């Protein structure tokens with residue numbers, strides 16, 4: 234039983250990171266139908282930003298994180314306005330290719346600038362942990378869960394109650410109608426990218442693990458988070474959360490309990506198995522909206 | 529030109545892509561506080577004219593290639609949609625287009641997004657609930673659950689939340705029962721009486737007769753005639769032509785003032 238709780242906790246913590254990746258992805262997709270293949274690479278940038286600010290500039294860690302969030306959010310908004318905005322109205326395919334291009338550039342630029350070796354994150358928790366009834370709670374994972382909960386709460390309050398949150402939902406529901414009633418849709422798009430950038434910093438910093446170190450392969454997380462995004466439904470932020478945490482738990486449980494004959498890498502495959510099973514029953518994911526035909 | 533014109537469109541040419549000429553030399557005008565109808569059959573270019581005025585052409589891959597559009601004397605050919613709403617031009621798109629997943633109240637809040645309306649949001653909403661009681665009764669329901677007529681009312685109210693000086697409506701009577709059309713006609717007159725000018729796009733005659741004083745007949749991208757609404761619609765040749773029958777207008781200029 235102790236082992237089960239240990240795995241459950243680790244699964245939830247991992248799932249939180251997937252949830253953050255999926256949230257950044259769905260926020261952009263829901264509003265503009267742009268599939269952002271660079272979300273994983275944004276996590277990579279976020280992690281390096283925190284590392285540089287915390288260990289290079291010696292900022293207090295909390296300040297480094299906040300500054301990194303601000304910087305990456307601004308950077309993503311500027312990227313959206315300078316690049317994606319110009320190809321607005323082109324087939325979605327073009328926009329997708331641009332995000333793939335962005336991810337390739339980032340994945341090449343990071344090792345070119347910082348080298349291929351790991352670099353310390355500068356986190357205050359290191360490998361410290363608390364033990365309760367035989368279960369080890371690493372501080373990094375506790376913080377992962379707490380910070381993710383905070384970010385998600387902030388996001389959902391913003392989405393539901395703020396003026397721009399409403400504008401995001403209106404744009405997602407009907408872009409032309411939103412334009413027609415005066416919603417500055419371009420600004421809404423830029424905002425969704427800013428959110429994607431901001432949550433990527435938080436995801437990236439916890440992805441760095443313990444003891445906290447960043448390396449160029451962190452961006453691969455997007456491949457692992459992919460089943461979470463599909464599972465929850467491409468255009469549903471709550472789905473991103475449920476999908477992310479489910480996939481995190483599935484992955485960790487599979488690594489703990491899968492019988493040997495399934496192979497040593499089954500935990501990497503299990504999320505995809507779950508994803509496919511869910512898609513068989515619900516083709517638009519758990520919370521995704523199917524395209525509604527209207528007059 | 530007379531300076532009491534709120535909207536003035538002259539010699540407007542609009543093309544979609546590089547080849548489709550949708551409007552060719554179209555002109556019409558809305559006086560301050562006035563009400564006009566733009567009538568025409570399917571494909572005549574009515575929605576295109578509305579898009580040109582409200583900055584939505586780009587969204588549809590179209591562009592103004594000639595002529596002028598002036599609102600309160602200023603050229604608005606290049607302005608973007610959000611800026612035009614903020615300047616006082618509101619519209620109701622063809623097909624209602626309420627935000628189905630949002631509640632009725634949220635739909636109205638989106639309509640109040642442009643800055644100038646925000647301060648008076650509550651006040652405007654109360655005024656509108658008097659005009660359309662259904663808005664208050666169903667405030668917390670998703671808009672998608674409203675009937676077609678109720679959705680049309682919501683779409684109109686949502687547009688009015690920005691406190692426009694000019695309201696454009698694209699076929700608001702489409703698919704509605706005569707009784708509902710009559711109610712909407714009455715509401716539009718009330719709105720007009722409060723000083724908001726109307727530009728009504730229609731294919732059927734009932735609403736145009738109720739709500740507008742002057743009407744233009746659009747046929748394959750050109751204005752064929754214009755006259756006081758009742759007069760224009762009384763003309764058999766006009767009825768035949770814009771209801772989609774083969775063009776039988778011998779001398780359209782005879783009808784023009």
Ligand SMILES: Nc1ncnc2c1ncn2[C@@H]1O[C@H](COP(=O)(O)OP(=O)(O)OP(=O)(O)O)[C@@H](O)[C@H]1O
Nearest residue numbers: 544548550568569570571572573574575576577588
């Ligand atoms: N996005 C577009 N791309 C290319 N051509 C278009 C586009 N939208 C409209 N057109 C063309 O422009 C012309 C006018 O269309 P428009 O939609 O303005 O007509 P309408 O009078 O509103 O018709 P309806 O009563 O059917 O709504 C038509 O020939 C149409 O095919």
Ligand SMILES: [Mg+2]
Nearest residue numbers: 574575576622
């Ligand atoms: Mg039309």
